[in-house]
Amino acid sequence: xxxxxxxxxxxxxxAAVTPIAGALVPGLKGVQSAxxxxxxxxxxxxxxxxxxxxxxxxxxxxxxxxxxxxxxxTTLLGENDPIKAWKMLIKPNDIVGIKTNVWNYIPTGEAxxxxxxxxxxxxxxxxxxxxxxxxxxxxxxxxxxxTALVNARPARSHHWAGMGSCIKNYITFVPVPSDYxxxxxxxxxxxxxxxxxKDRTRLNVLVxxxxxxxxxxxxxxxxxxxxxxKGLIVSRDPVAADSTGxxxxxxxxxxxxxxxxxxxxxxxxxxLADAKHHLGVSNPDQIExxxxxxxxxxxx
Amino acid sequence: MAEDLKNQERDRASLVPREILGWKALxxxxxxxxxxxxxxxxxxxxxxxxxxxxxxxxxxxxxxKSALIVDFFDMGSSSDAFGVFTHDLEGENMGIGQGxxxxxxxxxxxxxRFFVSVYAEEETEETxxxxxxxGQEIASAIPEQGEKPALLSLLPAKNLDEKNIHYFxxxxxxxxxxxxxxxxxxxxxxxxxAALALYREKGERINLxxxxxxxxxxxxxxxxxxxxxxxxxxxEPGRVKTEDNKWTAAKIKSNLLAVVxxxxxxxxxxxxxxxxxxx
Numbered sequence: 001x002x003x004x005x006x007x008x009x010x011x012x013x014x015a016a017v018t019p020i021a022g023a024l025v026p027g028l029k030g031v032q033s034a035x036x037x038x039x040x041x042x043x044x045x046x047x048x049x050x051x052x053x054x055x056x057x058x059x060x061x062x063x064x065x066x067x068x069x070x071x072x073x074t075t076l077l078g079e080n081d082p083i084k085a086w087k088m089l090i091k092p093n094d095i096v097g098i099k100t101n102v103w104n105y106i107p108t109g110e111a112x113x114x115x116x117x118x119x120x121x122x123x124x125x126x127x128x129x130x131x132x133x134x135x136x137x138x139x140x141x142x143x144x145x146x147t148a149l150v151n152a153r154p155a156r157s158h159h160w161a162g163m164g165s166c167i168k169n170y171i172t173f174v175p176v177p178s179d180y181x182x183x184x185x186x187x188x189x190x191x192x193x194x195x196x197x198k199d200r201t202r203l204n205v206l207v208x209x210x211x212x213x214x215x216x217x218x219x220x221x222x223x224x225x226x227x228x229x230k231g232l233i234v235s236r237d238p239v240a241a242d243s244t245g246x247x248x249x250x251x252x253x254x255x256x257x258x259x260x261x262x263x264x265x266x267x268x269x270x271x272l273a274d275a276k277h278h279l280g281v282s283n284p285d286q287i288e289x290x291x292x293x294x295x296x297x298x299x300x
Numbered sequence: 301m302a303e304d305l306k307n308q309e310r311d312r313a314s315l316v317p318r319e320i321l322g323w324k325a326l327x328x329x330x331x332x333x334x335x336x337x338x339x340x341x342x343x344x345x346x347x348x349x350x351x352x353x354x355x356x357x358x359x360x361x362x363x364x365k366s367a368l369i370v371d372f373f374d375m376g377s378s379s380d381a382f383g384v385f386t387h388d389l390e391g392e393n394m395g396i397g398q399g400x401x402x403x404x405x406x407x408x409x410x411x412x413r414f415f416v417s418v419y420a421e422e423e424t425e426e427t428x429x430x431x432x433x434x435g436q437e438i439a440s441a442i443p444e445q446g447e448k449p450a451l452l453s454l455l456p457a458k459n460l461d462e463k464n465i466h467y468f469x470x471x472x473x474x475x476x477x478x479x480x481x482x483x484x485x486x487x488x489x490x491x492x493x494a495a496l497a498l499y500r501e502k503g504e505r506i507n508l509x510x511x512x513x514x515x516x517x518x519x520x521x522x523x524x525x526x527x528x529x530x531x532x533x534x535x536e537p538g539r540v541k542t543e544d545n546k547w548t549a550a551k552i553k554s555n556l557l558a559v560v561x562x563x564x565x566x567x568x569x570x571x572x573x574x575x576x577x578x579x
Binding site: 008159161219220265266 | 337340341342343345346347369371388390391403404405406408417419422423472475476477479480481482483485529530542543544561
């Protein structure tokens with residue numbers, strides 16, 4: 001898809017061959033494709049869940065989360081030993097920025113941040129070459145000279161981008177975030193081609209411990225619209241991770257509302273990150289989804 | 301000038317109580333269309349799209365209880381206060397102000413030129429009681445009432461879902477509720493008035509978009525722009541069967557443009573358009 005006008009009808013046309021579009025525009029069920037599907041090269045995404053990831057007060061359980069992350073990364077890379085797996089991602093001389101998210105209602109959380117930091121250190125990176133940051137990345141000396149980024153954020157609905165996604169998590173790498181607001185943040189993927197970010201991301205973690213599937217009011221939050229999914233989605237491809245998370249949020253909305261209610265606004269930045277900006281793949285047919293652990297109410 | 305603004309700010313602040321059922325106010329924060337992103341990030345675009353003038357944010361705390369937050373928006377006009385209220389219509393009408401909804405700890409209402417959100421960070425019986433009391437006090441303190449936009453009276457009543465009418469100006473909000481295009485193919489701007497309404501007919505959900513432009517010439521340009529971009533394959537002027545086997549139809553009358561989306565048949569699309577034009 002080139003840099004051209006896109007209408008609702010374009011989503012209708014691609015709905016059958018790109019099912020993610022069905023999560024963007026309502027009423028697409030039953031649209032038939034006239035095209036014969038070609039064999040596709042698949043991108044691996046790991047969804048790991050553990051019933052004990054949270055305690056009764058929804059506090060994150062650090063030991064369980066470390067194990068979930070290890071299981072996901074080893075499965076993602078096909079290497080049984082977590083430290084060896086991390087050494088495939090990070091070199092000892094890397095300078096590593098762990099891009100977190102500090103949104104006050106559902107932050108990434110210290111358990112995930114520290115689990116990532118521990119494994120980056122296990123890969124041989126000294127502690128003083130690692131930083132965890134969100135809104136300060138543009139002035140953070142480690143992030144300014146980072147050779148590797150690890151991207152971790154919670155999945156949630158978002159009042160202007162449709163979904164708070166791995167793709168969107170890099171918005172703090174631009175000085176004026178509102179520059180990316182047009183067409184409800186449709187071109188967020190372009191941030192990933194900026195000098196400070198381009199080709200540096202080694203891993204994406206979409207935190208699905210207590211996702212927000214719907215938002216209300218100026219603060220776009222109500223606990224009523226969160227649930228204890230107790231999962232992490234891990235991939236090297238941010239678009240594939242987001243596309244998978246979006247399908248789960250969409251399924252939860254269907255379950256909660258009793259009808260097919262697409263996200264508002266539509267998180268088409270995920271679809272366009274694939275179709276227009278070629279950052280990764282959004283089409284579930286191109287994603288090899290590996291599910292680990294607890295599978296009750298998995299929704300995908 | 302600066303003194304006037306300060307006085308206005310003080311007047312607005314006086315409409316919100318500083319204490320309610322044991323919750324006490326912390327220091328106020330105020331935001332304008334440029335600074336609102338510092339408070340609610342991208343969500344600020346919604347209020348900017350409705351021409352908001354200022355926001356007073358007041359947080360209330362009580363030991364051992366969840367915080368309450370009042371966001372008090374001066375929208376500048378009752379049309380825009382009503383419009384921004386229609387942005388999020390979920391919830392139960394609590395009979396507060398000129399229209400209200402409550403859901404999940406959040407009370408929203410409009411009164412006069414003001415839009416008010418009262419929010420409990422955790423919903424309990426106690427916080428709900430405090431949210432309602434705060435809402436009642438604020439609504440009673442606002443000295444003015446406002447009119448709903450006259451454009452709404454042009455929506456045909458038959459099969460209209462009254463709880464699903466959104467009033468707005470620009471294509472950002474249109475796309476929020478019903479994605480049409482990444483480009484502004486309907487030539488909407490802050491001077492246009494638009495209503496997006498849902499109609500239910502035998503289980504089908506049909507969307508009617510009604511737009512009033514400042515002048516007829518602009519409506520004609522918008523019709524041309526929309527039909528060229530959205531229905532270049534139309535066999536009849538202003539109507540097309542889309543890829544989901546539904547019908548889209550568009551028609552202008554003077555400075556009004558009506559578009560029906562998702563009609564299950566060509567005949568129904570035509571009928572709905574006729575009903576608008578007849579009004």
